[in-house]
Amino acid sequence: MYQLTEKHPLSAGLPPIAEDVFASMWRLFVHIGKFWNNMDDPAPYRSQLYTFMCNRISLYPIYHEYYILAKKVMDELIAERGEDAAYELLFTDAGALQTPPKTPLALVRQCVSNEFVAWQLALGGFKAWGAENYCGYIGGAFIPGQPAPYRTWS
Amino acid sequence: MKVETLIIGSGVGAAALAQRLLAKNPRASILMLEAGGSVKMKDAALWQNYVVSGNLPYDPYQDADYPERGQPGENVSLGGTVMGLSGSRVFTLGGTTIHWDGWSFRLKPEDFRLYSNTGQGIDWPIGYDELEPYYGQAEHYIGVSGEAKDCGVPRSTPYPFPAFPYTLEDQPVAAAMEKLGIAYGHMPIARHGVTETTSTHAPCQTTGTCLYCPFGARYSANNFLNDMVAWGAYPNLEIRLNSFVKEITMSTKHRASGVVYHDRFAGKDVVVEAEQVIVAAGALESPKLLQRSRSSHWANGIGNDLDLVGRYLITQPYYAFSADIAANPARLQPEMAFATLCSRHFDSVEEQPKGKFVIGNPPSAPAINLASQMQAGRRRADIDRYVDGTQQLQLIGQIEIVGDWKDRVSNYGKMNSMGMIETAIDFTKPASFDARFVEVQARINRIFEAMPATPAANPFLSWRADHSCCTTRMSTDETQGVIDRDLKVHGVDNVYVCSNAAFSSSGSVNPTLTLAALALRLGDHLNKSTTKASAAR
Numbered sequence: 001m002y003q004l005t006e007k008h009p010l011s012a013g014l015p016p017i018a019e020d021v022f023a024s025m026w027r028l029f030v031h032i033g034k035f036w037n038n039m040d041d042p043a044p045y046r047s048q049l050y051t052f053m054c055n056r057i058s059l060y061p062i063y064h065e066y067y068i069l070a071k072k073v074m075d076e077l078i079a080e081r082g083e084d085a086a087y088e089l090l091f092t093d094a095g096a097l098q099t100p101p102k103t104p105l106a107l108v109r110q111c112v113s114n115e116f117v118a119w120q121l122a123l124g125g126f127k128a129w130g131a132e133n134y135c136g137y138i139g140g141a142f143i144p145g146q147p148a149p150y151r152t153w154s
Numbered sequence: 155m156k157v158e159t160l161i162i163g164s165g166v167g168a169a170a171l172a173q174r175l176l177a178k179n180p181r182a183s184i185l186m187l188e189a190g191g192s193v194k195m196k197d198a199a200l201w202q203n204y205v206v207s208g209n210l211p212y213d214p215y216q217d218a219d220y221p222e223r224g225q226p227g228e229n230v231s232l233g234g235t236v237m238g239l240s241g242s243r244v245f246t247l248g249g250t251t252i253h254w255d256g257w258s259f260r261l262k263p264e265d266f267r268l269y270s271n272t273g274q275g276i277d278w279p280i281g282y283d284e285l286e287p288y289y290g291q292a293e294h295y296i297g298v299s300g301e302a303k304d305c306g307v308p309r310s311t312p313y314p315f316p317a318f319p320y321t322l323e324d325q326p327v328a329a330a331m332e333k334l335g336i337a338y339g340h341m342p343i344a345r346h347g348v349t350e351t352t353s354t355h356a357p358c359q360t361t362g363t364c365l366y367c368p369f370g371a372r373y374s375a376n377n378f379l380n381d382m383v384a385w386g387a388y389p390n391l392e393i394r395l396n397s398f399v400k401e402i403t404m405s406t407k408h409r410a411s412g413v414v415y416h417d418r419f420a421g422k423d424v425v426v427e428a429e430q431v432i433v434a435a436g437a438l439e440s441p442k443l444l445q446r447s448r449s450s451h452w453a454n455g456i457g458n459d460l461d462l463v464g465r466y467l468i469t470q471p472y473y474a475f476s477a478d479i480a481a482n483p484a485r486l487q488p489e490m491a492f493a494t495l496c497s498r499h500f501d502s503v504e505e506q507p508k509g510k511f512v513i514g515n516p517p518s519a520p521a522i523n524l525a526s527q528m529q530a531g532r533r534r535a536d537i538d539r540y541v542d543g544t545q546q547l548q549l550i551g552q553i554e555i556v557g558d559w560k561d562r563v564s565n566y567g568k569m570n571s572m573g574m575i576e577t578a579i580d581f582t583k584p585a586s587f588d589a590r591f592v593e594v595q596a597r598i599n600r601i602f603e604a605m606p607a608t609p610a611a612n613p614f615l616s617w618r619a620d621h622s623c624c625t626t627r628m629s630t631d632e633t634q635g636v637i638d639r640d641l642k643v644h645g646v647d648n649v650y651v652c653s654n655a656a657f658s659s660s661g662s663v664n665p666t667l668t669l670a671a672l673a674l675r676l677g678d679h680l681n682k683s684t685t686k687a688s689a690a691r
Contacts, residue, residue: 005199006199035534036533036537037534038534051198052202055198055199055202055203056199056202059200059203091528093531094531097530115206115207117529118525119202119206121524121525121528126524129522129524129537130485130487131489133362133489133490134362134524135361135362135490135491136205136362136363137361138360138368139359139361140359141348141357141359141360142316142319142348142357142360144348148318150322150489150490151321151489152322153319153328154320
C-alpha cells in the first residue's frame, strides 16, 4: 500500500477529526473488544483506527458528520444508561439494523459501529475464534522454511 | 497518428505481449487502446472500504444484468442457456485480470489433441511441447506459486515460487481423496512469493482480500502496465483509456491500415495508422470487433468470409457442490482468499470424451462470517455455538465443454453505459451436459461421503462467461477457424488475435496462464518478423 489515498473532492476542505470525537470513537472501538471478549489489548490499534477514520472521510466526506453524530449519540446514551449498557444497546438493538437507517442510533450502528466491528476483526479480533488468519488481516508472507501465516495441515 | 504496433485491450494478453516486444526493443512504438478507464490500485482507503463493506472499486465497470421486466439492463441472451455477462469481465485498464482468482493451470498435452482423441472439436495447430517453454515463462511473468511435482504435466522449469502449504480447511478433503485414491495437489496460484531477485511486485501478505490486493501480489495486468509506463523507460509506449475501437480499417484484402476509435470523453473519432494490429480484447469483444470491421474487402467482417468469427463460443460451466458436517470442532473457517488444494484427477485422457473436470477446495467454506454475526448483535456465546456447530463444506470446479458452430457472440447494436456496443450471446448447452453433470456430482458426492459429510441436494451451476473462449479459434486452415498457429487472422498479413478467443479448445482449466503463454510466444514471433524486416531493409 504505497500509493496515495483516494480522495473525494469535498474531503480536502474538511477540518481534521476533533480530538474529543476521536476519543469517543476510540472508546467505542475498545468496547467492541470488551463486549465480545475478543481483544484483550486494543491499545496497539489506536493509530490504525485513526487512519481508518481519516480514510473513510477521504473517500466519503459525510463520514466526518457520522463520527460527530456518533459521539453525540453515545454521550447521550451513556448519560442516560451508563457506559456498559449504552454500548450493549448500540451493539445489540435490533431496531438499529433497519435499513435505510432512520434514527441517529441506527445511523451510528450501521455506518460507524458495524464498520468498526469489521475493522476490529481484521486487526486481530478474529483470533478469539481460533483462526490464525482472516480476510482483511495482514498475516504476512509465506516464507519457505518458516511457519505459514495461517493454520496448515500436511 | 502512426504506430508500429497497436494493441486493442489491456488485459494479460496485451500486457504480456507489450512487455515481450519492449524487452527486445525498448523504443518500440506501441499504442494500447483500452475501452474502459482505470481504477486506482494498492490504495489504503479503497482497500479498507472493501474490507468493511465488500464493495470493490471496479464494481461499476462491469456489464449490467440482462434486461428484465422493469429493468433496462444491457446485452441480450438469445440461446437456450443463459450465459451471464454481468460479473464475468471488467472494463478497466488491466481488463478482467483485475478480479480473477489466479488459478494458473497449464493445459495438458491431450487438450491440444481434442479431435484426434475424441472426434470432437478440433486439434490445436500447435502442440503442448511447442507451448511448454512459454508456459514456464508465463509462470514467471505473472508470478505463480506452485509445486512442480504435483502439476500433472511435463515441465522443463520449476515454478518461480514454492506452493502455499495446505490450509487446515484442506484436511478433510485431502483425507477423503486419499481414502478414495483420488490424486490431489497444491493449487498453482498467481501470487508472488518471497524472492531473492529484485521485483517491483510485493509478495503475497495473505490478507485474504485478493479481489483488491493492497500490495499488488496477485497478478493484475494494470499493475504491470502502470509500472511499465512509470518506470519502464519505454518512450514510445502509450496507453489511451476510454478509447473504444469501432473498426479495424483495411488498405487491401490482406493488410490492415489501422483503426478508428472513439475517444469517449473528447467525443470524437480518432484514426490511427498501424503497421500491425493486435486484437487483445477478450473472447467476446475481439470477435465483435472483427465482425463490425466490414469493408469492400471483407463484406462480413475481417476473417469472416466463412462465417466463423464469433462461432464456437463456449464457457466452462462452474459448479459448487455442498455438504453438511454436524460439528466443526477444529473451528475451520476462511483464513485465506484463494484455494490451496486442487485435484486434476478427473482432468484426464480417460475423462476427455465426456468432458474433463477439475476440483478446487474453496477457502470460503465453511462460510463462517464473524462480522455478520457481531453486526447482527449476536452475543459471544451464540457466536461460539455458531462456529462450533453445523457447517457446510464445498467443492468447486469447472467442466470441459466442446464448442458448437451454432453458439455465437455478436454485436447487438445498442451502446452500453461505457460507450461500447452491446453484446448478443446465442448459446445453448450441449444436449449431453445434464447427464455429465449428474456424473460429476456423483463423483464429488463420494468425496463428501468419505469425509464423512452429507451431500446437500441443490448444486450450484453457473454458465457465466468468465472463461469464455474459442470465438476466433486457432486452426490449421481457414475452413475450421479464424486464426493460424501464429494467431494471425487467416488471409490477413498484419492482424492478430491475442485473447482467449484464440483457443482451439479450453480443456477444463482456467485460461489465463495459457493466454499469457500464447502472448509471450506471439511476442517472440513478432520480434522475429521485425528482425527479418530490418535485415531486409
